Amino acid sequence: MxxxxxxxxxxxxxxxxxxxxxxxxxxxxxxxxxxxxxxxxxxxxxxxxxxxxxxxxxxxxxxxxxxxxxxxxxxxxxxxxxxxxxxxxxxxxxxxxxxxxxxxxxxxxxxxxxxxxxxxxxxxxxxxxxxxxxxxxxxxxxxxxxxxxxxxxxxxxxxxxxxxxxxxxxxxxxxxDAPALVQLLRFGGPLLLANLLNVASTRLQSLLIGRLFDARTLGFYAIAQDTQQAPAQFLGSLLNRVGLPMFSIVANQPEKLAGALRLSLRLSVFVFTPCMMGIAVIATPLIRLLYGDNWAPAGPLLSLLALSAVFWPLHVLNLAAVSAIGKADLVLRLEIVKTLVTIPLVMVAAFIGVTAVAGAVFISSLLCVVINTWHSQRLFGYGLRAQLRDALPTVVLALMSTGVAALGLRSSIAASASMPTAIFVAAFSAACTYVIGAASSRLQAWRDLLSFVRTLWSRSPAGQGELK
Structure with a gap:
């Protein structure tokens, strides 16, 4: 909305x-x-x-x-x-x-x-x-x-x-009740500081661009950021709100928690990764279509910001799992390290240009994948290597589909097709390639998704009526 x-x-x-x-x-x-x-x-x-x-x-x-x-x-x-x-x-x-x-x-x-x-x-x-x-x-x-x-x-x-x-x-x-509040602060305090550091690294982009350039330039960056964050925030909010309470239920059972984390990661990466790669490919035509030609300078910025969010599920789910077992101090340490990595990159890039800021966000996002998964191996036995191994088939398939989208977009533009038609052709061809590839290769994430959909259907009133 x-x-x-x-x-x-x-x-x-x-x-x-x-x-x-x-x-x-x-x-x-x-x-x-x-x-x-x-x-x-x-x-x-x-x-x-x-x-x-x-x-x-x-x-x-x-x-x-x-x-x-x-x-x-x-x-x-x-x-x-x-x-x-x-x-x-x-x-x-x-x-x-x-x-x-x-x-x-x-x-x-x-x-x-x-x-x-x-x-x-x-x-x-x-x-x-x-x-x-x-x-x-x-x-x-x-x-x-x-x-x-x-x-x-x-x-x-x-x-x-x-x-x-x-x-x-x-x-x-x-x-x-002051003593009860102190007990809550022992968990909530470090988590609050961690969230503040996370917001600081994000809002620093707007602070520097607004100070070094002008409101119009920042407006282009803000639109690109809002467009990228629409799916990212939706997924992040969903995974946080569902992940933290659900992970908390099995917080005392490491094997079940690791299993829940693994399943959540496979499903979310399968749905989210091709979306962000697709946005990166069609960024400039998409900006022109949605907002108008006067917003075209936001297109290259959106491409870089969309690529920076490809592994967003890994960021969100690992932090939610660590928070669920009450290790808010570890979340804080991770955010401190990420801040020390991200802020210098963004500050240096801001003096180069707005596109450089988006590039710095992309680089820092890749580095933060390593940081956010640091404690998962020790706590759950499910570290970076295992997570990348689970995500790799999806990422490879998404790259193939994105290549098909790029070819479809280029062919449509060369044929003088309208902007909506070109975007539709690119998106449709990529989606067909992705689904057919997932189904024919029996990708584990695809099977997880089908199982998840069947479970939802069986629990719905329509599904229960069909079973009867």
Whole structure:
């Protein structure tokens, strides 16, 4: 939904508007992460928590949210001065209202995840995204510019918070319990710092581009990043929300945890890898088709960023497995090492150019695969070599399919086909090659996927009726 809305907004707004929002998100994303991560993840990892623990987390998050709201409001003039963009003053002071709304939603969201009630979370977030999108499109249509992007985020956060409270039925019925909070912080604290370091390495790209170049250049990079992150964040959010609680259930059974990690990795790599390789091949035509010709400079950036996300499932699942067994300190150590690798690469690349920044992200992503799988061999007996061995057949098949897509795209363009037709031919030919190759070679990931689909079907009302 976010990708569809961005496509429409990009035709109503200017690249400068998206650049200004990316500048603000450098600071608001840190603040939201401070509020939502750490203690919320600690509640999920504990599986069962008391009303006192939940109420203690709620009080701390709400207090932190209010404090950060005031702090960011006061820092708005300094942020505008740093970027040399006066328009950021009012934009930052508008965006701060997302912080208390996020604070109010943290515990109800954690409670639903703890219950594995993903249906309720889906309903809340889908409806909230729809409300935010509708408001943004209305404001953009009436010429409100970058403020339409800000109100989209605020409205979605407010509706999400209200629905999570309603659907979870959670209320702060306990009392503040400092010892219980300390126990949660022992897990949540290192995880929070790890997430902050991860966001720092990501948002540093926008910080440097916005400072060294201009809002328009940052707008191109932001669109490329948003397009790449649409599938990446979808998969990452799905694997985190399902992976952490499910891995936590078998956290005390290393063999079962390793098996769950292996199956999850095979399935996610099989679905995700060809998608990102395909986006890398058709990046420039895709950007032109979705956003218009004036966004064409984002195409080469999208190619590099899409390639950097090819092994994203390995990043997410290994960290989720380590978190599930309560080793948040190890997650923190991994993030520290990754930050020491990523930040210097991005900083050096920023002085070369925007394309160099995307290239630095690609290089750091490859290096971080090694880092994120470092502890998996010792903890689960399923390290980098074994994971690459499981992923290699899928990657080879995806490369072959991507080559077919490139040939199809080139042939269609040479035949003067329209842009939608060229993209369709490339995608269809690649998909057919991929599925036929997986089925004919009896790829293990393909068999896992069929088994997974059959299980879902047998548990559905339609499937049960057919069995009867």
């Amino acid at each position: 976010q990708l569809v809305v961005t496509v429409v907004l990009a035709r109503l707004l200017q690249p400068e508007d998206f650049g200004l929002m990316a500048m603000v998100m450098v600071f608001t994303s840190f603040s939201v992460l401070l509020i939502e991560s750490g203690l919320g993840s600690a509640l999920v990892q504990r599986q069962t928590t008391s009303p006192d623990e939940e109420s203690s987390v709620f009080v701390v998050n709400l207090g932190l949210g209010c404090m950060l709201t005031v702090l960011l409001w006061l820092c708005a003039p300094a942020i505008a001065h740093f970027y040399r963009q006066p328009a950021l003053l009012s934009l930052v002071q508008l965006m701060v209202w997302v912080l208390p709304l996020s604070a109010l939603a943290t515990v109800p969201a954690a409670v639903l995840t703890q219950r594995l009630d993903f249906r309720s979370r889906m309903l809340a977030e889908l409806f909230a995204s729809g409300c935010g999108a509708g408001l943004a499109l209305l404001l953009a249509w009436h010429g409100q510019g970058v403020s339409s992007l800000a109100w989209q985020i605020i409205a979605a956060a407010g509706v999400r918070m209200l629905l999570l409270w309603y659907l979870s039925g959670w209320r702060p019925r306990g009392r503040f």
